[in-house]
Amino acid sequence: MGAVIAVTGAAGFLGRAVVARARAQGHELRAISRGAAPPEWAGDTGIEVVHADLRRESPPLDGVSAVIHAAARMGGDDAAQAEGTVAPSARLLDHAAGSGARLVLVSSISVLGTAGLAPFARVNEDTPIEPRPERRDAYARAKIAQERDARAIAARHGAMLRIVRPGAIFGAGHLWNAHMGVTLGPLTLGPRHAGELPLCWLAHAAQILLLAATAPQADPVELIHALDDDRPDRARFLAALGRRGLPLGWRGLDMAAGLLTPLAPRLPGLLRRETLRARLMPLRYDNAHAHALGFRPEADFETAMAAARGAA
Incomplete structure (x- = not known):
């Protein structure tokens, strides 16, 4: 295997941060992107830019030691997720595994099933995947499918x-998150509790992904939750943004969502109990595997x- 690290979705929000950090550390990169290369890459001979639409083609991966697969759709229904994330991911990972590269899949903690947890339970890599994905949103279902396919592909090829x-x-331009609740103008409606927000600063996410691509690996499959050490509650998050919140009682929200369970297939995501619990339930988180x-x-x-x- 060579020493080149390939990054898909390289021109995206996360991909650009990974590329910048990798170059700062002296890594050679194959930056795979559907769109135009960012101007800061111009003249950098350590970045080989490959334009490829992963929905239709597999990029060259010869001489690549690891593939950080960060390309994915962030929105859309199941059909859009299948076309834009699930199918291209399986094809790309199969190609990468066949090339002898280590696979690093960027998934999401949205795959976890938190509906059966008690309030303030600690979430870590042993927390089960969502057992009822049909009650979650299309993004979570796509990430669950990605992880399933990645495990099967790695086992078939004997890949790490x-x-x-x-x-x-x-990070810059991406400050808000769905774990905060619903915004109404300057106000935020969300639960009032001291549960942690599962945040990861962009620089930390890039650091962890590069470690995943380069650090020695003993087990064929490793799970790593990429989370900050300092995880604020909602009040602290709003204070950092200079915003005001209208706190709601968590138990009341949970009970109301439970009463609506029979209507779940026809409800918006946040009114489904599993989705609401995944985003708003008071929980604690663990990032020991990242450490x-x-x-x-x-x-x-x-x-x-x-x-x-300041960078926005």
């Missing part, structure tokens, strides 16, 4: 696989949020 599940990634990989935090929450706001 790391599944990295970032929390809500924030075991070598993750070292570079900023606390307020410092990271200030940097993200």
Whole structure:
């Protein structure tokens, strides 16, 4: 295997951060993107830009030691997710595994099933995947399918696989997240509790993904939750943004969603109990696997949020 790291979705929000950090560390890159290359890549001989639409073609992966697969649709229904995320991901990972590369799949903690957890339970890599994905949104279902396919492909080829599940990634231009609740003008309607927000600063996400691509790996499949050490509650998050919140009682929200369960297939995502619990339930989180990989935090929450706001 060569020393080149391939990154799909390289021109996207997360992909650009991975590319920038990798180059700062001296890694050679194959940046795979459907769109135009960012101007800051011009003249950098350490970045080989490959234009490819993963829905229709597989990019060249010869000489690649690891593939960080970050390309995915962020929205859309099941059909759009199948076309834009699930099918291209399976094809890309199969091609990468056949080329002898280590697989690093960017998944999401949205795959986890939290409906059966008690409030303030600790969530880690042993937390089960959602057992009733039909009651969740199309994005969560697509990520569950990606993980299933990645495991099967890695087993078939004997490839090494790391599944990295970032929390809500924030950075310049991407400050808000679905775990906060619903916004009404300057107000935010969300639960009043001291549960942690599963946040991951963009710089930390890039650091963890590069570690996943380069650090020695003993087990054929490893799960890593990419989360900050300093995880604020909702009140602290709103204070950092200078916004006001209208707190709601968590138990009342949960009970109301439970009463609507028979109507779940016809309801918006946040009114489905499983989706509401996944986003708003008071929980604690664990990132010990990221630390075991070598993750070292570079900023606390307020410092990271200030940097993200200042760069926006």
